[in-house]
Amino acid sequence: xxxxxxxxxxxxxxxxxxxxxxxxxxxxxxxxxxxxxxxxxxxxxxxxxxxxxxxxxxxxxxxxxxxxxxxxxxxxxxxxxxxxxxxxxxxxxxxxxxxxxxxxxxxxxxxxxxxxxxxxxxxxxxxxxxxxxxxxxxxxxxxxxxxxxxxxxxxxxxxxxxxxxxxxxxxxx
Numbered sequence: 148x149x150x151x152x153x154x155x156x157x158x159x160x161x162x163x164x165x166x167x168x169x170x171x172x173x174x175x176x177x178x179x180x181x182x183x184x185x186x187x188x189x190x191x192x193x194x195x196x197x198x199x200x201x202x203x204x205x206x207x208x209x210x211x212x213x214x215x216x217x218x219x220x221x222x223x224x225x226x227x228x229x230x231x232x233x234x235x236x237x238x239x240x241x242x243x244x245x246x247x248x249x250x251x252x253x254x255x256x257x258x259x260x261x262x263x264x265x266x267x268x269x270x271x272x273x274x275x276x277x278x279x280x281x282x283x284x285x286x287x288x289x290x291x292x293x294x295x296x297x298x299x300x301x302x303x304x305x306x307x308x309x310x311x312x313x314x315x316x317x318x319x320x
Contacts, residue, residue, distance in 0.1 A: 233269030
């Protein structure tokens, strides 16, 4: 059984552990992670959620999942990427972009530039049905206009891209 640390409204652990299946009550939060993985050519990895998923089946998304009890956000981000798509990301290269509050969760948003080829990916069948690479603009369109309209979340990625705009990585992508 997988356990989670319950968090309060500020995101701090309460000291209570609950099974992952626990139905969060008003004022209870969990911590989850999302990871934007991009290559040297500036394209981002998107994954299509398995049709067997309870939440958002068949939607295009980025890698992510819940933070286990006693696990740091960074550890969870690296673990989720390895579990879902088979990539081992070096923790020192991970960049935390934001923490967003979307009741009943807090989401730590991470980004990592990582060299990989699509044929290296090993998809976790329970989580991922397909993968594809997209440009930064396609990422903004697919995720935040078509799949998950969310202005706050979109701003986090747009700010990241704008701040990286002077880097050669994003000039033509």
